[in-house]
Amino acid sequence: MPKVKVLSAPSVRRLPSYLLITRAALEEGLQYISATRIASELELEPIQVRKDLAITGIVGKPKKGYPVEELVNAIVHFLRWDEVNNAILVGAGHLGSALIGFPGFRSHGLNFVAAFDNSPQKAGTRIHDVPVYSLDKLQEKVSEMKIALAVLTVPRDIAQDLTDLLVSAGILAIWNFTNFKVRTPEHVVVQNEDLSSGFAMLCVKRRIMELA
Amino acid sequence: MPKVKVLSAPSVRRLPSYLLITRAALEEGLQYISATRIASELELEPIQVRKDLAITGIVGKPKKGYPVEELVNAIVHFLRWDEVNNAILVGAGHLGSALIGFPGFRSHGLNFVAAFDNSPQKAGTRIHDVPVYSLDKLQEKVSEMKIALAVLTVPRDIAQDLTDLLVSAGILAIWNFTNFKVRTPEHVVVQNEDLSSGFAMLCVKRRIMELA
DNA sequence: TAGATTGTTAATCGATTAACAATC
DNA sequence: TAGATTGTTAATCGATTAACAATC
Numbered sequence: 001m002p003k004v005k006v007l008s009a010p011s012v013r014r015l016p017s018y019l020l021i022t023r024a025a026l027e028e029g030l031q032y033i034s035a036t037r038i039a040s041e042l043e044l045e046p047i048q049v050r051k052d053l054a055i056t057g058i059v060g061k062p063k064k065g066y067p068v069e070e071l072v073n074a075i076v077h078f079l080r081w082d083e084v085n086n087a088i089l090v091g092a093g094h095l096g097s098a099l100i101g102f103p104g105f106r107s108h109g110l111n112f113v114a115a116f117d118n119s120p121q122k123a124g125t126r127i128h129d130v131p132v133y134s135l136d137k138l139q140e141k142v143s144e145m146k147i148a149l150a151v152l153t154v155p156r157d158i159a160q161d162l163t164d165l166l167v168s169a170g171i172l173a174i175w176n177f178t179n180f181k182v183r184t185p186e187h188v189v190v191q192n193e194d195l196s197s198g199f200a201m202l203c204v205k206r207r208i209m210e211l212a
Numbered sequence: 213m214p215k216v217k218v219l220s221a222p223s224v225r226r227l228p229s230y231l232l233i234t235r236a237a238l239e240e241g242l243q244y245i246s247a248t249r250i251a252s253e254l255e256l257e258p259i260q261v262r263k264d265l266a267i268t269g270i271v272g273k274p275k276k277g278y279p280v281e282e283l284v285n286a287i288v289h290f291l292r293w294d295e296v297n298n299a300i301l302v303g304a305g306h307l308g309s310a311l312i313g314f315p316g317f318r319s320h321g322l323n324f325v326a327a328f329d330n331s332p333q334k335a336g337t338r339i340h341d342v343p344v345y346s347l348d349k350l351q352e353k354v355s356e357m358k359i360a361l362a363v364l365t366v367p368r369d370i371a372q373d374l375t376d377l378l379v380s381a382g383i384l385a386i387w388n389f390t391n392f393k394v395r396t397p398e399h400v401v402v403q404n405e406d407l408s409s410g411f412a413m414l415c416v417k418r419r420i421m422e423l424a
Numbered sequence: 425t426a427g428a429t430t431g432t433t434a435a436t437c438g439a440t441t442a443a444c445a446a447t448c
Numbered sequence: 449t450a451g452a453t454t455g456t457t458a459a460t461c462g463a464t465t466a467a468c469a470a471t472c
């Protein structure tokens with residue numbers, strides 16, 4: 001029986017950057033890549049990289065490092081980025097449109113199949129080749145296409161209403177770019193993104209720099 | 213002599229969400245708001261909210277909570293969101309355009325005054341009323357307008373070159389949305405955003421949910 | 425072989441949570 | 449007053465870092 005892995009959020013968050021570097025090494029035709037090298041490219045400690053990579057199950061070779069191709073596969077599989085995830089976008093504003101067109105997401109198995117917006121002008125159009133529907137088609141399309149994942153980019157004040165709609169349509173995972181803390185039943189997972197928090201960090205770093 | 217505050221990154225990152233809730237309380241006309249209430253809206257522990265708010269210097273009243281107006285001011289001042297920060301956007305693609313138009317940033321003192329892009333079609337146009345210039349105007353405009361802050365939304369492979377350009381133009385802070393770890397001199401602060409890391413978190417949460 | 429690197433076990437560091445006196 | 453809440457001090461928890469034997 002497989003032991004329940006302990007999830008370390010900071011480690012998981014660093015994996016995508018390791019994947020990028022390892023993929024670049026693969027392109028270069030390298031056989032092995034060491035934690036030391038990954039660490040130096042990202043200005044991290046090698047021990048941290050080794051600890052993080054361990055959660056994917058990869059086994060390295062002393063003196064050489066990690067086999068590049070296996071490492072790519074290990075990270076990709078750990079993140080389930082080796083399976084296509086059909087997703088919908090809810091709220092086809094500027095941010096949502098940018099996310100649909102984001103080139104990197106393709107390689108993460110993130111595949112937008114439909115967008116929904118309450119603006120009548122947008123229904124019937126396409127954004128980055130993804131069809132936009134009116135919100136009242138959401139329920140139907142989600143069950144018809146068996147979608148599990150939704151990206152939420154709507155104004156804060158309708159975030160909860162749309163979340164409720166998504167949940168009742170059968171959505172199981174919500175990537176929430178509104179800054180509203182939406183409530184969901186236990187079986188629905190939510191990942192909240194808050195752009196302001198990054199900006200807050202930048203501002204505080206500047207303040208510290210000025211004081212120094 | 214003011215003691216050097218210890219910066220707790222997680223605390224700083226939570227402040228913007230406290231600010232939103234406190235501003236809403238201000239709109240409602242409330243005099244006081246308790247950490248208990250803020251915590252329950254965000255599904256956090258009250259003790260965590262009190263600890264976080266303490267870094268802003270706010271002093272609450274036992275039994276009542278924090279004076280709403282003072283709390284808004286304390287957070288806003290701690291983050292330096294009470295001063296206008298003129299900023300430039302480098303890379304006027306979809307994400308960059310979305311960021312320029314993001315309504316919340318206005319209230320954070322983030323004021324875009326120019327955008328730069330190497331595409332000749334974009335130079336001379338406007339994005340959300342912000343003029344777009346060709347990249348070779350960057351140096352000139354930055355020093356002319358005394359800009360300290362740049363938002364970087366360019367492809368990964370030119371991130372370092374543009375960072376070097378920004379640094380030599382005198383930029384002091386870079387909000388980096390590329391997934392490349394750019395190198396800068398010590399006096400330049402950088403905040404890296406990685407959209408993929410949030411998606412990685414969502415994927416791992418889903419996996420755990422499925423196993424449970 | 426010698427030296428670089430891995431993976432494990434232990435130590436340190438920092439963030440969160442708990443306990444509780446003070447207080448309005 | 450009684451009870452809710454603050455702010456401080458202490459305890460716990462988890463993440464990072466250090467130390468080091470194993471190894472190719």
